[in-house]
Amino acid sequence: MIHNKPTRSGRLLTALTFIFLYAPILVLIIFSFNSTKSRTVWTGFTFDWYIKLFNNDAIMTALGTTLLVSALAAVIATIAGTFASVGLYAMKRRPRELLLQVNNIPVTNADIITGVSLCILFVFLGKFLGFELGFGTLLIAHVTFNIPYVILSVLPKLRQLDKNLFEAAQDLGCSWMQAFTKVILPEIWPGVTSGLLMAFTLSIDDFVISYFTAGSVETLSMRIYAMTKKRISPEINAISTLLFLVILALLIIINIREVQQEKKAAKKH
Amino acid sequence: MKNNKLGTLPAIPYIVWMAIFVVVPLILIVFYAFTNEAGGFTMENFSEMGSYAKVFTRSFGLSAIATVICLLIGYPIAYAISKESAMFQRIAMMLVMLPMWINFLLRTYAWMSILENTGLLNTFFDTIGLFDLINWIGVKFASDPAAYEPIKHFQMINTQGAVILGMVYNYLPFMIMPIHSVIVKIDKSMIEAARDLGADSKLTFRKVILPLSLPGVLSGITMVFVPSVSTFILSRLLGGGTTMLLGDLIEMQFMGGAYNPHLGSAIALVMMIVVMICMAIMNHFGDGEDKAVML
Numbered sequence: 001m002i003h004n005k006p007t008r009s010g011r012l013l014t015a016l017t018f019i020f021l022y023a024p025i026l027v028l029i030i031f032s033f034n035s036t037k038s039r040t041v042w043t044g045f046t047f048d049w050y051i052k053l054f055n056n057d058a059i060m061t062a063l064g065t066t067l068l069v070s071a072l073a074a075v076i077a078t079i080a081g082t083f084a085s086v087g088l089y090a091m092k093r094r095p096r097e098l099l100l101q102v103n104n105i106p107v108t109n110a111d112i113i114t115g116v117s118l119c120i121l122f123v124f125l126g127k128f129l130g131f132e133l134g135f136g137t138l139l140i141a142h143v144t145f146n147i148p149y150v151i152l153s154v155l156p157k158l159r160q161l162d163k164n165l166f167e168a169a170q171d172l173g174c175s176w177m178q179a180f181t182k183v184i185l186p187e188i189w190p191g192v193t194s195g196l197l198m199a200f201t202l203s204i205d206d207f208v209i210s211y212f213t214a215g216s217v218e219t220l221s222m223r224i225y226a227m228t229k230k231r232i233s234p235e236i237n238a239i240s241t242l243l244f245l246v247i248l249a250l251l252i253i254i255n256i257r258e259v260q261q262e263k264k265a266a267k268k269h
Numbered sequence: 270m271k272n273n274k275l276g277t278l279p280a281i282p283y284i285v286w287m288a289i290f291v292v293v294p295l296i297l298i299v300f301y302a303f304t305n306e307a308g309g310f311t312m313e314n315f316s317e318m319g320s321y322a323k324v325f326t327r328s329f330g331l332s333a334i335a336t337v338i339c340l341l342i343g344y345p346i347a348y349a350i351s352k353e354s355a356m357f358q359r360i361a362m363m364l365v366m367l368p369m370w371i372n373f374l375l376r377t378y379a380w381m382s383i384l385e386n387t388g389l390l391n392t393f394f395d396t397i398g399l400f401d402l403i404n405w406i407g408v409k410f411a412s413d414p415a416a417y418e419p420i421k422h423f424q425m426i427n428t429q430g431a432v433i434l435g436m437v438y439n440y441l442p443f444m445i446m447p448i449h450s451v452i453v454k455i456d457k458s459m460i461e462a463a464r465d466l467g468a469d470s471k472l473t474f475r476k477v478i479l480p481l482s483l484p485g486v487l488s489g490i491t492m493v494f495v496p497s498v499s500t501f502i503l504s505r506l507l508g509g510g511t512t513m514l515l516g517d518l519i520e521m522q523f524m525g526g527a528y529n530p531h532l533g534s535a536i537a538l539v540m541m542i543v544v545m546i547c548m549a550i551m552n553h554f555g556d557g558e559d560k561a562v563m564l
Binding site: 083 | 275276277278279280281282283284286287289290291292293294295297298301342345346348349350352353359361363364365366367368370371372373374375376377378379380381382383385387388389392438441442491495496498499501502505506516519520523524530533534537540541544
């Protein structure tokens with residue numbers, strides 16, 4: 001198409017933006033190998049900070065908490081969200097629209113609002129029921145902000161479904177659960193898995209909501225926040241480098257999977 | 270409706286959950302905002318807020334500037350990427366998203382080491398002799414050379430500029446993604462039709478592509494503005510606590526020494542309402558029908 005050729009200035013702009021986006025990350029990574037604590041002067045290569053990182057109990061405990069809460073929250077939110085999507089799909093338009101509005105509240109609200117509102121609720125309930133903020137409240141908070149994203153990724157898949165499929169399965173003798181697991185679930189599976197991945201990454205990345213709901217429990221983000229306040233140690237750089245590599249690997253896997261799925265879909269038609 | 274066969278029952282736990290953990294907490298915020306510690310009705314929390322008017326204007330001002338910058342950079346990039354091949358686009362958008370998956374605090378921490386007085390940029394300027402040059406000129410042209418104070422670094426960290434930079438850096442992907450996803454979905458035949466009817470590429474852009482990409486722009490603006498206005502990390506790490514924002518103010522009422530959840534709730538409520546009004550006005554300008562797209 002004549003009108004839609006990439007321009008040189010467009011490419012230059014894109015390149016400059018990528019430099020802007022990645023320069024700080026590169027700095028982080030490079031200085032994770034610096035032999036002194038200096039964050040500006042290169043003094044030699046070392047792996048010390050990585051070794052120190054793995055021997056740092058506070059960081060390792062925080063990492064464990066983060067992984068546990070993220071995995072649990074993602075699984076719970078995905079199961080609840082998938083069933084909820086089925087229910088929403090079967091609903092009449094009016095109540096569904098209303099519920100989707102509520103569903104969008106945690107998505108569009110600022111994190112700090114979600115965080116403090118849950119904080120108030122937990123403190124309020126804690127006074128009556130006698131519990132304190134901790135892992136339980138942290139988990140509830142994470143499930144709460146994850147579910148909407150699962151629904152946003154599963155519901156569109158349900159809409160693409162042939163409406164007669166479920167009925168056909170039941171006519172052929174399936175129970176509700178059988179029809180759901182054997183017919184519906186395989187069809188919406190890509191939506192379910194991307195919802196799960198989304199929920200998991202959101203949970204891992206979250207700081208603000210955890211900060212207000214975790215009480216004395218500490219997630220990795222909260223640990224990093226505490227460390228940045230004191231301005232110490234390239235261990236932070238080391239952990240960023242490791243996280244960056246994990247995320248890069250995850251994203252590449254997701255993308256390869258998507259490309260394969262698209263190819264499969266193209267073959268089908 | 271055939272799909273009613275599936276039944277609405279599976280949604281019940283979800284509805285209960287959302288009622289308890291989304292709706293009730295918001296009601297509690299409203300309740301706290303209008304009460305005092307003894308539980309009686311009061312408007313004091315709102316009148317007390319008057320002394321923080323500066324924080325409100327600063328928060329909304331800095332966020333507005335950051336949003337405009339994001340739009341001015343993000344739109345041309347989204348447009349430029351959309352012209353590339355499918356493979357290029359996939360990789361480019363992955364690269365746009367990738368920094369977002371790196372912990373927000375770590376990204377901001379990286380900027381701290383770049384912007385500090387003894388940071389990378391200042392060290393770089395020092396190495397190329399920029400400060401020597403400035404000081405040499407300064408001494409030459411100073412009215413009283415003896416009183417001239419040589420500069421050793423540019424003050425970049427702990428300024429409002431640094432906070433804006435942090436907002437732009439962290440939220441730029443939120444602007445690029447929705448705009449890109451809307452532009453690629455524009456029906457190519459629309460563009461061809463405009464060209465066939467004699468519009469040049471500038472006119473085609475102005476009359477066809479720009480209006481059709483408006484929903485993406487609107488959600489981009491929302492996705493940059495909302496987190497910017499409510500941040501407390503950026504102001505603390507890059508603003509050095511000198512530029513207090515709304516997020517800081519709220520955080521202090523809940524976690525800090527100034528513990529007062531009633532005032533905190535009132536501020537949060539007002540912030541939420543002002544943001545909602547801003548978004549409503551913007552959506553109104555963007556034609557009632559074009560609702561902002563959610564990613």
